[in-house]
Amino acid sequence: MQDVDKTKTLNPQIKEAAIRYVKRMYQNNRDSDIMRVLKKESFKHVYKKMVVDPDEFKVKPRPADIGAWNGRKPESPKDFLKSKVVLPSLPQVLIEIQKIIQDPGSSADDLARVLNKDPKLVASILRLSNSAMYSFRTEVDTTSRAVALLGFKQASSLALGTVSLSLFKRSMKGAVLHVEKFWKHCIACGVIAQAIAEAAGCENVERFFVAGMLHDIGLYVIFESDASLAQELVDLAGKEGNCLCDAEMELLGFDHATLGGVILKDWSFPTMLVRSTAGHHDPSKVVDDPDSGIVYIAEFIAQALGYDLGLSLIVGTLNDEIIESIGLPPERYVEILPSVHKIIDEIFEILNPS
Ligand SMILES: [Fe+2]
Structure with a gap:
């Protein structure tokens, strides 16, 4: 984890803080070639952000206008959708x-x-x-x-x-989820998934872009349904060692990936999109399904590159078996990374949610 821009000297205090931050982000991952590449990328954007927008890293107080969550755990994702959510037609x-x-x-x-x-x-x-x-x-x-x-x-x-x-363009109640960050994360996941699929020699790579764009649809629905629940999830995900899925499992009994799969299945979307959405946080659902595995890896890389949702610090755990099942050596990922930022910016501008 070294230089952001080799021509500039880094501020030693900010550098130390960025290194500590990146260590915490990856605390659930063992060291490996690909992890070293991703940590380096994370360090670059974390350092830059710490220089430009240090407030982003301060713990934010709970917004005063968001009340306490009622604590009602739904019986199932379908029960949640029935009782809490008006899905757009x-x-x-x-x-x-x-x-x-x-x-x-x-x-x-x-x-x-x-x-x-x-x-x-x-x-x-x-x-x-x-x-x-x-x-x-x-x-x-x-x-x-x-x-x-x-x-x-x-x-x-x-x-x-x-x-x-x-x-999914409506502004959030209480704005717990930042809609622009959500879109950038989804587009980044789509662009990276398509780039990995191309490098891996898959056919019809466009479906990976779409799968990436839709993978967090369940997260949007949860956060749009109830600002108090959304805030409770963020508070819980912010605790040491927790990620957002852990918080969702604890409060709801399912995570946003499972919910997203249920929604896309109800909408009769293609099976590949249902599976990749439902499995993007669950290695056991993805390990025998390389298409979904690519979306799973792309989501992790999107966060590592700074296209995160700002809802929890840690990036989850990247499963080695899934990386192996795709068969790309770490250097192929290194080749993909520099080109994706420009494409993500361009597509965000084209599909702009505002
Ligand atoms: Fe997700």
């Missing part, structure tokens, strides 16, 4: 995209026709197609061209993810 365009994905007789023209019904979606798809995430030689200026270049499967899943994430 699915827009017509999303229902039609799903029908097209599920119908083997659908054509690229059918997809382009559905996408064209929603001007905002068309704008997002065109801008994404022209972004640094793709390297098409010509400008993509029509939906049909985007579908032709991306391919039917990629274009339909990109549209599915874009419309789904756009459902």
